[in-house]
Structure formats: structure tokens, C-alpha cells
Amino acid sequence: MTVSHSATELDKLNIALEEGAFKQISHTLNNTLRPSEVAHLIEKSPPKERHLLWSLIHQDLEAEVLQDLGDDVQAEILSRMNTSEVLAITESLETDDLADVMQQLPETVMRELLRSMDHQDRERLEKVLSYPEDTAGGLMNTDAITIRPDITIEAALRYLRRHDELPEMTDSLFVVSRKDSYVGTLPLTRMLVSDPNSTVREMMATDTPPIAAEMADDKVAQLFEQEDLVSAPVVDENNKILGRITIDDVVDVIREDADHSLMSMAGLDEDEDTFAPILKTTRRRAVWLGINLITAFIASAVIGVFEDTIEKVVALAVLMPIVASMGGIAGSQVLTLMIRGQALGHVERSNAGWLLNREIIVGVLNGLLWAIVVAVIAVLWFQDTTIGIIIGCAIVINLFAAALAGTLLPIILKAWGIDPALAGSVLLTTITDVVGFLAFLGLATFFYS
């Protein structure tokens, strides 16, 4: 028994796909692999294979596979279905997964879907949909099991036994007052070791407060990480239980948030499908290249101002990329650290001053160190002391600017409601390019004229 078949299975499937052995593939997809493994397989297949694989899945497995797919792939598959197919597939989804999938549907299909649901399901779904996707309310499921504080553990156990099964990831019951107000949490592990005659109130835990439905999803993730939670109750402003959040959904938030910084810094979307089709990819990338082209032209314009100086001393053209590059590298280090710090909730007003201070000192120290190294090499290379002094000074200036920009940009952008991971790197490069060329060529103009 091995833990994951998918690595070798993929190779086998590829061969089978090439040979057109669809019966064999269909058997593997529907009988050998688990739905999550099928989803993983689909995600790592190029578009053509992807649709072939999807078409070979049994109808009763489709819903399970669909909910395990990334947003981008999900949207692509849903877009090829007609309304009745969408209705059939969404029937068996849980509320929170359904709410996620619904975001990918066109308005008309979504309305059709809501109409086709029974009253209770629609009400639950609408409750979840009424909160933004990136809040606790949007993450929650409505399948929490609640009990009263005044019954005995024995009665609570009897109550549980009346269920055919408990919802997945149920690690605790939520204790509510007669008015559905949250009172406390009763972990199953505690129930199982309690004296059956003790009451729920005696055994419940009250140390972890419930989550407000409006809480941002990254705060929810922080709370789950800090408190090692498996599930937690979600309440409205009146402390009334609305549902619960489970760790599997929180893990998705953590993965997406962490991916977000990485992908955004390269101008990519965190939902970006690794195997997106050519035209979609070209279009998305073109936008980012266009934005960066503006940056590049600004830098060129700065160089253009100093054409006469460069004509006199061509060595300047040879060395100038070094100044800009060192500034860019130093700046992205600071920027990356700040963006991660913001994501982890480490950076805030009260410690920003300390960080700025440290970064400036680090920037100047590294500036001095590398300024000397570069200056010595430049002097030896071009047999010109002046150019060594100029490039040394320019590097110190640019690393100072990089520290300043790397620290302050994310703080300012965040305060303005702009995503620092997305806008930060373009702005930073603009600053380090402009300051780098300006300092280096400006000093050169002064010294050589």
C-alpha cells in the first residue's frame, strides 16, 4: 500500500492517453484513485488531456473532484457546462464549497441554481453568500452541531448517537443558550473522558472566544494557527451562532495568502492555473510587461538627460547597470521581508520606526561595503580614480534609497488600500532605477564637466 499513486499513475495515464486506452484510464480514475488525487491529476494536465480526463469521470464523482480543483480550473470546467449539468453537479456540495463554486458561475446560472434549491438550503447558502468571500462569514459552513449547557454528558452522547453521521471535521460541539447565543465549546475528546453524569456546562471550554462573521480570513487563519484549532464557531454581532469554520478551509486560506505574495510580486494571480491556455496567459502577462515598460522608459528618460556626459565617458554606460541593479536587489530584499511581515501580522505602526531605522543602517553599511568593492574594481578596470569615487557614492546613495523605499512603500500602499505585493515591486524598481541612474550620471556630469 503506497500513500500516493499519482506520480507513477500520471506517467501510466499519459501513455494510456497517447494510446487512446480510454477504458483503462476510466477505470483508474473512477476506481483506483481518490477524488482528490483525480483533481490533482487534472490540475497538472495540459488543457486537452484535462478535458479528456474530466469527460471520463463518473457523474457521481464529478462534484467531489470539482470542489478539489483550483478556482481557475473550476471556472474553466463550469464554463463548458449547461445550466442543468451545473445544477446536477452542485447538488451534493457542502454549503461553503457550494458558495465557493457559485463565485465562478455566471449570474443567470446562479439565479437558476438558487431557485432550484429547497427553502432551508437556499436560506443557508444565502447566509454564507451575504458575507464577502474573504471573511469568516464567507468561509463558514452551516453544519455546526449545537447543544444546551444544562444537559448531562450522557444525554449529549445519546443525542449524538441519534445522528447517522456527524459532519466532517467535527472535533467539538458548540454550546448555546436557549436564544442560540454562543456559550462555550465542548471538545469531543473531553466528552469521551468525562463523567457521564456531569453537565455540559461543567465540562465545556470557554477560553477561546467565538469568531465574528466579519473577521478577515487572514485573521481567522492567524487565530487557527496560534490556537491550534480544528474548528471554531462563527457568531453574528449579537453573539448568535451562524456556523463554523473548519481547518481544511483555513489551510486553503493560508496556502492562498502565502501564494498571493509570491505570485503578486511577479504580477501573477495566486489562482493562476499552471496550465492556462496560451492566449489567456499571453494577455495576462502582457499587462504586467506593459506596466513595467513604463518603468523602463522612465529610467531611460533619466539616462537620456545625460547623453552628453555618456558620449564623453563611455565607461559610464558600461557601469551604470551595476548601480541600478544593486539598488533593485537590496530594495526587493527589504520589500519582501516587509510584505511577509505584514502577512504574518508582525508589521504595524508601533514598530515601523524601529524597522525603518534598522533597514537604513543595514542599507548604508552594505552600501559602504559594496561601494568600496565596486569602486576598486572600476578604478582597476578603467584606470580612472574619479569613476571609482562616483560609482561608490552612487551605490551608497541608491542603497539608502532602496532601504527607505523598501520599508515605506508597503506601509504607505497598505494604508492607501493598495496591495503592496502587487504594486510594490514595480514602484520600488522605478525608484531604485531612477535614483541609481540620477546619482551615478549626475555625479559624473558634475565631476567630468
Added chain:
Amino acid sequence: MTVSHSATELDKLNIALEEGAFKQISHTLNNTLRPSEVAHLIEKSPPKERHLLWSLIHQDLEAEVLQDLGDDVQAEILSRMNTSEVLAITESLETDDLADVMQQLPETVMRELLRSMDHQDRERLEKVLSYPEDTAGGLMNTDAITIRPDITIEAALRYLRRHDELPEMTDSLFVVSRKDSYVGTLPLTRMLVSDPNSTVREMMATDTPPIAAEMADDKVAQLFEQEDLVSAPVVDENNKILGRITIDDVVDVIREDADHSLMSMAGLDEDEDTFAPILKTTRRRAVWLGINLITAFIASAVIGVFEDTIEKVVALAVLMPIVASMGGIAGSQVLTLMIRGQALGHVERSNAGWLLNREIIVGVLNGLLWAIVVAVIAVLWFQDTTIGIIIGCAIVINLFAAALAGTLLPIILKAWGIDPALAGSVLLTTITDVVGFLAFLGLATFFYS
């Protein structure tokens, strides 16, 4: 009741720290905040405040706070303790947390610690320590509850009730044969709804295979994510149960892995403490700047070859950073997507060909698009058709090179056992800089001579 006090508490604490109101701070740390919140507070404080806060924590809370701290901060705090303090603090840690902390200790303290433990604890710890930190064995805890398949559910419930408490994150019991071989998993949720007279064998689940102790931690994380697990059994090569992995430790792996790509691409360590002291930070950053300086000098050397051409046509110096910059941006987009794809397990030999193909087409398409835009601007700017043609061709060539390098570098580096996130961006920039300058200035030399 609010969910997280830490935001406002930090401001209050800062004021209190400035005023020297240590009694008040100590009260907040030890009575108002949860240990995980104290850890979060310490992590987001500069070094001086950090040590002050640590010194104000009650001794019996220290262990709990310590295990919630990041590796870097943990090591820093442990390094200031003497052996007996370390022994005292580590007494109350769980096996897997203890194993983590031990990695931060000097050899002598570690041996002392092992000697001071009782036989059973030492044996357990040595079992965990015998596996590398980044494998299932290194992640696991030894507190799994095991039962036999042939007893009834009622007997199993009675057995549980004999415990004072169950280990944290216990969502299922592991069913083992008389020889301790793993047989299946019995979720608590299923136990609670089962007929008490049915046997464990009838009710247990056997669909999720156990995890091999040698499995890499990122594979473990993928499995937990795919299967929505809360805990899973770890077995040795003979299918004998060694322990269990719980979702809280997996969440840490996911967070660290995701951070790893982001931080490595900027030459930072994923454990990097946001508030690391100045000298440590300067040293770490200096190394990265030095490596990148070599790249910059290689690019300069390429420009140096064409000094004569630049002297003749200074506009080349003005426009050349655009070619290099567009290549760098396009290349990092591909590189980032590939690195994320590798981390998610999407990229492998069988689909690398498709990816390379797509990236080259996307690169050439975007190359053509932006080549035209840049060429037109260049012609208008410098009133010279030749320079437009030259820069257009150079951009297409460089975006082609960027697609090639961005796709192939991560695959080659990974095959060689080198971390693509760390080495990829430096190598990529070297390639796009060199190809960019070579294509642009080379074509220019040909056309203008």
C-alpha cells in the same frame, strides 16, 4: 469578548514599556493574553523590548510561549539560557515540539538534556530525532492512541474513559494488530454514532493509507490538504505504528514551504526574523548582494565589449536597460509560475514539454507585441528607423531567451538538487541581462558599422 487582543494590547504595552510600568505589563502577559498571543507579541517586538517581555513571563508559561515562536527567535532566546534553564523549560514540551526546539540547542546542552530524561521519554525523543526534521518521522508525535480491531465500540469507549484526557488534536484512534501493525483508522465522530455492540473492525476506515516515516514533509502536507485530514498515522517499513502527525504541525509546514519560495527568491531565509538585529541582517544581506554583483559585472563586461558602438550611437546607452528589463520581468514571471508549480507538485517530466512549448509561444507573442510598441517609441524619440528595428529584434530575442530560461532553469536545478527558488532568480537575471545586451548591442554594431 473580542477574538484577538494583541493589536490594541501592543500599543498599550508599548506605552507601558516606555513608561516602565513593568507590573502592569507582567499582569497583561501572564493573565490577560493567551501564550500564543504572547509569542506573537514577542515576535513583532524589536530585540530590546523582546527580551524585556520574555523576562516578565512567569516560568510556568515560558515553555508554551517558546514553542509558539519562530525558529530564529527561539534560537536567540535559548542561546541566552544556561543548561539548567533549558532543562527546566523543555520539561513540559510535547515530543515533536521538543524535537524542534532541540535543533536550536548546542550539542552539549542537547546531550545533557537527553541524559536528564527518563528512559521512556528519551526513547520516544530519539525515535523522532532519528528521522530528518523535514520528513514524516521528524514531524510526528508519539502520543497516538491505538486499539485492537476485535473489541466492541462500547469497550473502546470504556477504554477511552479511563484516560484523564486525550492528546490534543485526537480526531481518531488507530487500529493495530497484535503485532502493532497498522490496520485502520477509527474516527471519533464515527465511534459516537456507532452501535455500541458493533466491533471496531466493522466501523473502522481503511481507505486512507498510513504515512511512511521517510515521506518528505511537503508530500505529507499535500496529502493532508488533499484528504482534509486532522491526524494521520506514521508507520515504519514493516507497517508498524511509530506515531501520528497532526494538522497543526502540517500547517506550519505549509506556511514555511510557501514562505520559502517567496523569501528564497529574494535571497532571504524563510525562518528570517522580521526584527533580526542589525549586524546579523547586514551580514546575511551582504552575501546576496555580493552574489548579484557578480551577475551585474558579467552584464557590464558584455556592454564593455561594445564601447566603440555606444560611443558612436549614444542612444544605445539610453535604450539598452529596456531590453534587459523586459527580459528580466518576463523571465521572472515564468520562473515564479514554475517554482510554484513545483511546490504544488504540478510540474513533472511528463508535462514539462507542454509547459516549455506554451511559454515559448507566449514569450514570442508578447515579444512581438512589445517589440512593436518599443520600436515605434524609439523611432519617434531618436528619429532613427534603424534603432527601432534593432531594439524590436532584441526584445523578441530576449523574451524568447527568458521563456526558455524561466522554464528550463527550475527543472534543471531541481534535477541537480539545487533549490530553484534560491538560485533561479540570479541565474535568470544573468541570462536575460547577457542575452539582452548582447542582442541589442551586437545587432547595433552590425547595423551601424
